[in-house]
Amino acid sequence: MERILSVHFPKAAGSSLQVQFMKLLGDEVILDYGHDPLTPAGMETADFPDRKTLVMGHFRAQRYASADAFWMTFLRHPVDNLISIYFFWKLLPEAHALHARFLREQPSILEFAMYPGLRNLMSETYFGGFDMNRFDFIGFHENREDDIVRLAKAINLPLLAAIHENRTSESAERLELESDVSVRSKLTDLLAQDVGFYERMLRRKTNSPSPEKLKTSKLICSVCGGTVFADRPVLWDKLISEWQLGPHERSYIDRQQGTCCTSCGANLRSIALADAIRATFGITLTLIDFVMSEAKDLAVLEINEAGNLSSVLQQIPGHISANYPAIDMHAMPYSDDTFDLVVHSDTLEHVSNPIRALEECRRVLRPGAAVCFTIPTIVERLSRSRAGLSKSYHGNPEMSADDHIVHTEFGADMWTYVFRAGFSAVSINAVDYPSALALSARKGTCNLAL
């Protein structure tokens, strides 16, 4: 069997592979975790050990530069990767001097990004000075299941994609951090060199069996300007049967909710909504840049958190959050002509009278201002009320609260609701048809007809 050199880039799927290599190859494996690139020992070089098949560990690729082997590694988007290491280090018993400093200083994630060796963990610490063309296989954490299948074929070992080891648990603190767009945006800037390296490696990846699952596409994230997207399926079977969705419909709704910008974490639904906001204001800036510049004086009403756009919109001083159903969308406690923008995302289907709710949005908007919103839409059918049908819920299926009941399933005629609510113009923005649509409805400047 060919010799294999596996560079274990931390928190990027390596541990699950290590467990399987040990099981399949036993003492033909050498684990080399004593030359961590974040420690002085990381500078030592070595030859591929005799009579062994596989070397794996945390080490600089340069350490084994002399080895003629099948070179492999898994990478992960630098922002997610740093967040993962950050929370892993919080739980890890003291491992080395830099980690001791971490435990002592308890840095914020942004301070942590500035630690020596971490800011350029991929492009310098692990792979600096190494010709990446020598790698026979580069897998991606974001695409791990398919990539492990691809690797198994390439090295002819029965690796299982389902085995998942050494996952750092998802604390509330971590979930909050992962969805904080402004922190992600700052991290993306700090880690720019690694993000560029990672994107180059993604572009190099040409022999994936499913390039549609992770790709650098023409799609640009209207929230942050990111160009790399990753997928995860989100629909569950009960909802699919209640909605009577076909496989095609399932796949585009999965894409709407589950395809995310790897830089800021926004899903296609949030990106479409951001795009509708940009079109409404006639701007080409990203939403983050808009919020930091021209949007500063706007009065904005956000009804329910619009996914991870919320943390961006909250940066606007005149931003107000309203939570439906605590605040009744059929009768909102705001004066007429108050807001320059009203935003809601996948909320209208939960309101018993969506036309009345849109009328309320219109009432509180200033003349000429717009409501931007998304609704789950099945474009091949007409809208239907779920009155008389079994109750259906969105959100976590384990926590079916009554306010998550779906009253309306929107279809191709969803735009008619806007005019029935008295708006004078509607536009439908698609960043990806039909999976990512957002509507923008403008209040007329003269009310003669209404």
Ligand SMILES: [Zn+2]
């Ligand atoms: Zn983004």
